[in-house]
Amino acid sequence: MAKETAAFQLIKSKAKLLKREAFVLYFAYKDHRVTWYAKLFAICVVAYAFSPIDLIPDFIPILGYLDDIILVPLGIWLALKLIPEEVISDCRAKAQELIAKGKPKNWVAGILFILIWILFGIWLSWYLYKLLLT
Numbered sequence: 001m002a003k004e005t006a007a008f009q010l011i012k013s014k015a016k017l018l019k020r021e022a023f024v025l026y027f028a029y030k031d032h033r034v035t036w037y038a039k040l041f042a043i044c045v046v047a048y049a050f051s052p053i054d055l056i057p058d059f060i061p062i063l064g065y066l067d068d069i070i071l072v073p074l075g076i077w078l079a080l081k082l083i084p085e086e087v088i089s090d091c092r093a094k095a096q097e098l099i100a101k102g103k104p105k106n107w108v109a110g111i112l113f114i115l116i117w118i119l120f121g122i123w124l125s126w127y128l129y130k131l132l133l134t
Contacts, residue, residue: 021076022049023095028083031091038082045075052110053117 025042028034034042048055049072058064080088 018049018073018076020092020095020099021080022046022072023098024088024091025076025079025083027091027094028079028087031087033087034083038079041075041082042079045072045079047113048072048075051113051117053114 022045026046029039029042029046054064055067055071056063058068
């Protein structure tokens, strides 16, 4: 029982670290010292990490959590490699301050992400429909 609790605590601490690193990428996206391609990759990772919609839905056994376990940490790691270290340290301080205050809820951004996913789904459905008819 103690091993399960220790393992759960380890997973919980890793999840908090990932959440902080996602906020680091968000702040790095806004920094002028970051190259455009690093900003583009960082904002894509942040959007995917905070999006309520996953590439692989969570209700699919085992595969559903693979994107959360593999894709998000890998994306964060790659994005951090593209950003200068001094920017990362500045952004980590900002992220730690934001987390200490309690993260704000941005309903506009949430609705925007949902609309983007809906539009993508409509476009993909239309594309596949046209592809199958021709």
